Amino acid sequence: MLKNIPVSRAVLYLLSLGILPLLYVYFLYASQKSDLDEIQNAVENIRHQAFVKEKKQALNMAVRQHFHDADHFYIDKHLETLVFLEPEIDRLEKIAKDKNFADDERINRRLELLSGDGNALEFSEGVVQTYPFFQEVSETLVHPVEVNGADIQKILARIEGVKMGEYVPGPHRPQLLITDFKLDKKSLNDKNEVYQLNLKLIKREFL
DSSP states (O other): OGGGSOHHHHHHHHHHHHHHHHHHHHHHHHHHHHHHHHHHHHHHHHHHHHHHHHHHHHHHHHHHHHTTTOOTTHHHHHTTTOOOOHHHHHHHHHHHHSTTTTTOHHHHHHHHHHHSGGGSOOEEEOOOEEOSSEEEEEEEESSOEEEOHHHHHHHHHHHHOSOBTTBOOOSSOOEEEEEEEEEEEEEEETTEEEEEEEEEEEEEEEO
16 A cells, blocks of 8 residues: 555655654743743742832831930920910011000010910820831811911921931931921011911821
8 A cells, every 4th residue: 555655655655754752842932932931021020029028128128217216205305395486476476565555455466376375286195007017197277377488398307308408307217208288378577478377297107
């Protein structure tokens, strides 16, 4: 029967049989290469995750180290003691000393507001949330306060921990995060803009 097969066809059959092992080897190689690529991608993904985790841990350690000696009473000492609209207070005090305005109820009431607790930052603490390495609490203003541009810089310097204009942060600042900061323009007084400020913070202390 083999003798009846033309030579050209026999050669073709032999070539086909010779190609089959090569095709098998190729498909086996492609399959193994695909598996290897998946393993390499998995290793690279794990390596990247480990790098990100290590970088995050290093950052967390740096933050914890930076705030390790934070003053628990920083807000009481360096925010709630601030006095605002001092130029207006000085002007009102001079007017109040003038005998012609000594009994002016409107001036005295305004001076009392700006000089007393009515226009001072007063925060109300929320529930303390405790985590493995830190605890945090929300700090919400009990009432809005009136401020000018310089007062805003003064407040932000104490909260953000950076110098703003002539104002610098207080010592041993805990990590303070502003979650709500609302300014409403109230009036234009002696060419000074006066705003009403409402503020909410998160105070974070590391354990």
